[in-house]
Amino acid sequence: MTEPQPLSRKAMAARAAADIPEGWYVNLGIGMPTMVADYVPLEREVVFHSENGILGVGPAPAKGQENPWLVNAGKQPITLRPGASICHHADSFLMIRGGHLDLCILGAFEVAMNGDLANWATSENDTAPGVGGAMDLAAGAKRIWVLMEHTTKDGRPKLVRSCGYPLTAPRVVKRVYTNLAVLDVAGEGFVVREILDGLSFESLQARTDAPLSRAPDLRTLAAH
Amino acid sequence: MTEPQPLSRKAMAARAAADIPEGWYVNLGIGMPTMVADYVPLEREVVFHSENGILGVGPAPAKGQENPWLVNAGKQPITLRPGASICHHADSFLMIRGGHLDLCILGAFEVAMNGDLANWATSENDTAPGVGGAMDLAAGAKRIWVLMEHTTKDGRPKLVRSCGYPLTAPRVVKRVYTNLAVLDVAGEGFVVREILDGLSFESLQARTDAPLSRAPDLRTLAAH
Amino acid sequence: MINKIVDSYAAAVADIRDGAVVAVGGFGEVGMPTELLHALIEQGAKDLTVIANNAGVGHTGLAALMEAGRIRKIICSFPRSGGSVVFEKMYAAGKLELELVPQGTLAERLRAAGAGIPAFYTPTGVGTKLAHGKEVREIDGKEYVLERALPADVALIRVWQADRWGNATFMLSGRNFAHPMAMAARQTIAMAHGITELGTLDPDHVHLPGIFVHRVVALDAPDRRSHYP
Amino acid sequence: MINKIVDSYAAAVADIRDGAVVAVGGFGEVGMPTELLHALIEQGAKDLTVIANNAGVGHTGLAALMEAGRIRKIICSFPRSGGSVVFEKMYAAGKLELELVPQGTLAERLRAAGAGIPAFYTPTGVGTKLAHGKEVREIDGKEYVLERALPADVALIRVWQADRWGNATFMLSGRNFAHPMAMAARQTIAMAHGITELGTLDPDHVHLPGIFVHRVVALDAPDRRSHYP
Numbered sequence: 033m034t035e036p037q038p039l040s041r042k043a044m045a046a047r048a049a050a051d052i053p054e055g056w057y058v059n060l061g062i063g064m065p066t067m068v069a070d071y072v073p074l075e076r077e078v079v080f081h082s083e084n085g086i087l088g089v090g091p092a093p094a095k096g097q098e099n100p101w102l103v104n105a106g107k108q109p110i111t112l113r114p115g116a117s118i119c120h121h122a123d124s125f126l127m128i129r130g131g132h133l134d135l136c137i138l139g140a141f142e143v144a145m146n147g148d149l150a151n152w153a154t155s156e157n158d159t160a161p162g163v164g165g166a167m168d169l170a171a172g173a174k175r176i177w178v179l180m181e182h183t184t185k186d187g188r189p190k191l192v193r194s195c196g197y198p199l200t201a202p203r204v205v206k207r208v209y210t211n212l213a214v215l216d217v218a219g220e221g222f223v224v225r226e227i228l229d230g231l232s233f234e235s236l237q238a239r240t241d242a243p244l245s246r247a248p249d250l251r252t253l254a255a256h
Numbered sequence: 257m258t259e260p261q262p263l264s265r266k267a268m269a270a271r272a273a274a275d276i277p278e279g280w281y282v283n284l285g286i287g288m289p290t291m292v293a294d295y296v297p298l299e300r301e302v303v304f305h306s307e308n309g310i311l312g313v314g315p316a317p318a319k320g321q322e323n324p325w326l327v328n329a330g331k332q333p334i335t336l337r338p339g340a341s342i343c344h345h346a347d348s349f350l351m352i353r354g355g356h357l358d359l360c361i362l363g364a365f366e367v368a369m370n371g372d373l374a375n376w377a378t379s380e381n382d383t384a385p386g387v388g389g390a391m392d393l394a395a396g397a398k399r400i401w402v403l404m405e406h407t408t409k410d411g412r413p414k415l416v417r418s419c420g421y422p423l424t425a426p427r428v429v430k431r432v433y434t435n436l437a438v439l440d441v442a443g444e445g446f447v448v449r450e451i452l453d454g455l456s457f458e459s460l461q462a463r464t465d466a467p468l469s470r471a472p473d474l475r476t477l478a479a480h
Numbered sequence: 481m482i483n484k485i486v487d488s489y490a491a492a493v494a495d496i497r498d499g500a501v502v503a504v505g506g507f508g509e510v511g512m513p514t515e516l517l518h519a520l521i522e523q524g525a526k527d528l529t530v531i532a533n534n535a536g537v538g539h540t541g542l543a544a545l546m547e548a549g550r551i552r553k554i555i556c557s558f559p560r561s562g563g564s565v566v567f568e569k570m571y572a573a574g575k576l577e578l579e580l581v582p583q584g585t586l587a588e589r590l591r592a593a594g595a596g597i598p599a600f601y602t603p604t605g606v607g608t609k610l611a612h613g614k615e616v617r618e619i620d621g622k623e624y625v626l627e628r629a630l631p632a633d634v635a636l637i638r639v640w641q642a643d644r645w646g647n648a649t650f651m652l653s654g655r656n657f658a659h660p661m662a663m664a665a666r667q668t669i670a671m672a673h674g675i676t677e678l679g680t681l682d683p684d685h686v687h688l689p690g691i692f693v694h695r696v697v698a699l700d701a702p703d704r705r706s707h708y709p
Numbered sequence: 710m711i712n713k714i715v716d717s718y719a720a721a722v723a724d725i726r727d728g729a730v731v732a733v734g735g736f737g738e739v740g741m742p743t744e745l746l747h748a749l750i751e752q753g754a755k756d757l758t759v760i761a762n763n764a765g766v767g768h769t770g771l772a773a774l775m776e777a778g779r780i781r782k783i784i785c786s787f788p789r790s791g792g793s794v795v796f797e798k799m800y801a802a803g804k805l806e807l808e809l810v811p812q813g814t815l816a817e818r819l820r821a822a823g824a825g826i827p828a829f830y831t832p833t834g835v836g837t838k839l840a841h842g843k844e845v846r847e848i849d850g851k852e853y854v855l856e857r858a859l860p861a862d863v864a865l866i867r868v869w870q871a872d873r874w875g876n877a878t879f880m881l882s883g884r885n886f887a888h889p890m891a892m893a894a895r896q897t898i899a900m901a902h903g904i905t906e907l908g909t910l911d912p913d914h915v916h917l918p919g920i921f922v923h924r925v926v927a928l929d930a931p932d933r934r935s936h937y938p
Contacts, residue, residue: 114679117686120888125813162787168813338908341915344659349584386558392584426607
């Protein structure tokens with residue numbers, strides 16, 4: 033039996049985007065999480081926050097329309113949407129650390145079944161890792177979702193019993209969107225809410241270090 | 257020998273005003289200290305701060321020209337001078353508490369010879385004293401000067417060995433301007449820098465609880 | 481569509497509960513959300529803890545709420561001022577609990593609550609009776625008192641302009657405590673002198689970003705009641 | 710007359726001393742005071758501790774100062790990014806000390822220094838190796854790490870407009886760290902894209918009050934040197 037094609041990065045971003053309700057204040061981590069915004073239609077008003085003092089990030093500018101004074105946390109050019117506002121870094125992180133963001137979507141190296149997050153350094157001896165705002169976001173936002181591939185490029189599980197990499201924050205992740213499944217952190221394992229069409233539960237478990245269980249209403253993961 | 261006339265409140269304010277150099281950021285306490293601003297000419301640029309988020313307080317408005325949105329810490333109508341700015345209360349007290357003000361001039365019930373300041377409550381049993389910003393100013397400004405009558409209305413000394421009233425802050429007062437003298441806090445007493453014309457040093461000491469000493473260049477206190 | 485604008489004062493304050501901690505903006509009368517306070521009297525919530533710089537003047541606004549017997553405790557820096565007649569009578573009669581806080585400590589405790597800082601050290605109050613019972617610690621040779629964050633359930637504030645996302649500006653010294661209070665509160669209710677279209681406020685000059693504002697009512701909403709009773 | 714405007718970059722940075730702690734505004738390249746950093750290279754101060762979010766890109770600005778061997782230690786949140794070639798080489802060679810600080814903790818420690826707060830508790834970093842050696846305390850059932858204020862001797866910032874009192878505005882995301890750094894520094898030196906007459910900035914819309922700014926130089930001062938060497 034051939035394995036089904038995992039979700040593309042775009043499809044993963046779209047899947048996470050589908051779960052963000054209107055009115056939420058949301059920070060998107062650098063990399064794949066930033067793509068999530070592309071799949072939230074402008075008419076569903078979600079207010080995107082960027083660590084460098086921006087509330088109300090809009091779509092990327094057209095080529096040649098970039099404003100050099102307007103970048104996001106990944107230093108990419110952005111636009112503002114109507115209703116946007118600017119603040120300084122201390123106020124911007126006050127929003128993060130004070131629990132004012134409804135959601136932060138981050139990438140990760142590993143997520144443990146108790147919600148531990150490792151996404152800033154790949155080993156204790158990494159020569160000069162950058163932490164950026166990862167620890168602030170992980171500790172401060174009301175909800176942390178992780179968006180990442182289900183395994184590393186060489187096939188090692190990223191959903192683990194216990195993180196091997198240095199922690200960003202303990203017990204903070206609520207949900208994980210991978211290219212194979214949508215899973216909730218459940219303390220003693222992960223609860224699978226959605227699984228890739230055609231992928232067996234056993235195959236998913238084989239690619240996951242932590243024990244998995246089925247949600248009562250386990251559904252098929254489809255691109256949105 | 258008849259005693260000389262003590263300085264009027266206006267003359268006291270003018271005397272303190274004369275010592276404020278251009279460029280200082282200065283907060284003036286409610287009451288007599290607020291009058292000090294009237295004696296700093298506008299061309300000597302001193303930036304007056306008010307606790308309620310104002311930097312660059314100008315002269316009182318002409319009658320009928322009051323702006324209801326513009327009051328000082330004493331809730332009196334004020335004007336802004338060119339170069340003024342507004343901030344919120346947390347930032348305003350950041351200026352105070354972070355040591356950004358060069359000077360704060362406060363009134364007092366008592367000043368002790370070690371610099372202890374008592375200016376917010378007249379007894380431990382006061383039913384509902386208000387502290388306002390007094391403790392923040394006393395603990396935060398770079399320099400604290402006190403502007404007050406030399407004695408209470410019934411003649412008791414206000415420059416004391418040790419404060420009887422509840423403290424606003426310990427060891428903060430640097431200088432005291434009274435209606436009889438200008439004195440520096442000296443730890444074991446006060447050093448008299450200026451004394452009212454015609455008042456004997458012994459008379460001044462008689463009205464002062466703490467021991468006084470003469471400054472090497474002791475001068476006559478004159479209205480400015 | 482995000483729309484934080486409600487069409488009446490009654491709707492604005494509808495779900496403030498008995499026992500709530502309510503932060504009330506304003507310094508003296510400037511920036512005082514008088515109409516929201518009158519709506520709160522109508523609404524009926526009681527046993528409130530109020531955080532405010534002053535304890536009300538005359539018989540309107542905060543003083544009216546107090547006189548109606550709805551306030552159990554007030555946390556403020558300067559309760560007595562010209563005209564604080566209701567406070568003085570009720571405090572003397574033992575009908576009101578008072579927590580006196582230095583004004584800057586009050587502002588900073590509010591901001592700390594907004595910033596996720598549970599406690600911080602400050603020199604203000606060291607060596608005074610307002611530090612009694614609090615932890616004092618020497619850091620780099622100087623003494624500091626440990627102050628706790630002061631979160632609120634609700635903040636009632638007066639703003640100048642606001643849009644449907646809750647972005648707001650202030651007018652001059654009307655800004656005062658509104659900003660740190662909005663940061664500190666789980667729910668901030670703003671009465672606005674003007675409602676403006678989304679996108680008309682300059683992003684560089686929004687004073688209070690909408691993330692801190694949860695409900696907006698226009699000053700001239702139909703049930704405006706500026707004098708009480 | 711108060712006049713904080715100086716007529717050259719050289720005058721602006723003239724008295725920065727060896728061993729100074731220098732906070733450098735900017736997030737990536739936006740708001741980076743590149744010209745002030747080049748003037749600082751010319752000026753010659755060495756053995757500096759630099760506080761900045763990033764550790765420089767390419768071979769200009771902060772990277773040029775680093776490459777010139779003037780920086781002993783850098784305190785930052787994200788040293789490595791696309792183009793941080795100088796940092797990587799010098800750090801690997803042991804020529805640079807690094808204190809890694811979470812970005813929000815960095816901003817808050819700067820603000821704390823400006824606010825007279827010597828230390829505060831924060832949840833950021835709890836349970837991670839960045840909390841090693843720091844006091845951890847349980848407050849109301851949750852763990853927090855004690856972080857210290859981060860004062861600077863000098864802040865170098867880029868502003869949009871400034872007047873002779875030092876009042877300044879920022880342009881969009883150029884604001885970032887400049888504000889808390891100006892609060893934290895004993896001396897803040899601002900390079901301004903425009904110098905404006907006193908009184909032309911709206912008091913309600915001054916971003917950085919002049920009390921936090923000690924010296925201003927116009928972007929196009931005669932000794933401007935935007936590329937180095």
